[in-house]
Amino acid sequence: MTAPTRAAVRAFLDEPPRFAQLVTVDAHGRPVTRTVGAAVAADWTLELLARRGHARLRQLAANPRLQVLFVAPPRGDEPPAHPAVIDYGRPVPRLVALGGRAEPMAADATRDAYRRQLEAAMRRGHTRAPLRSPEQVDADLVGLRVVVDRVRAEGFGDDALAETWDPRSPDPTTGGTT
Template sequence: MRPGTGGDGVPDRVRRAALDFVRDEAGFAQVTTIDRQGFPVTRTMTAFLGDDWSVSLVQRRGHRRLGQWRRNPHTLVSWVGAAAPGATNERPHVFDLGLLPPRLVSVRGSAEFMPPEWTVDRYRRELDRQRGRGHTRAPQRTDAEAVEELAGVVIHPVRIRLEGFGVGAQSFTWTVDR
């Protein structure tokens, strides 16, 4: 292993920049599940990226994606945003759009439903963090309401891809060992 990199050769500074981008800039994620007919279905939602590249989700129980995860836990979660400061696109691979490439953090993995205690804990932690930042428009649920109305899911990563955090069109992809 080279100094300053993970066992996969991805520089630590790239990993940190990607995690910071998701947590401080990107905001919403695009979450893709597989429907009954085997087609990908993508929607925009809140997703929390962990240092281990797992993704925590807390959502209302009425969403179809919960049934999709029960049938097929394979999931892709992506955050896309503006090009990094200082980004370049000097040698486009195929076409020159006259644009800088956006940043992308993509986590491919499998969904696991979490117990009610985890869901309440994660809901409380994220709600408190957001309210501490002045974001106060989301409803505040009691623990009992959170158990009744919300479902917690963790996406365990198997493959990560980062774009826009290196030089030019450089990207980084690695498999997560579990």
């Protein structure tokens, strides 16, 4: 992965939280996609909150592997100079696919995640979601921490249409992790 692509992806993910598509696998082995609100922490982890009883919790208990997809319009209006297979004459949308493993969060971590996400939303003027007391969070919500081990970025590089990397691996340009 190139440093400019990594920087562009990180800047894209650091924008205010947005909707993403969460992909899990059902009991029959079929992928299931649904929209969730998601913000990616600086260490590439995600904290997802789900209502108790939601099917995604059963799916993730059986298979904790998942993918979270962030999609946005293309960076420009030029189609790829070197299409991989077919020239569609259109620019490639930006896509960041985060693959990882969901881990249940403890009750106190779930309450903290709910509080942080609620406060951030309210600072942005988003006030329509239900306000839950800590007891209601315990009764209503389950927190999931997603440890990301694969990042795929499309539409961010100049020459490369897609790049994939493990954010836990050392960054070759700085020696730190990506």
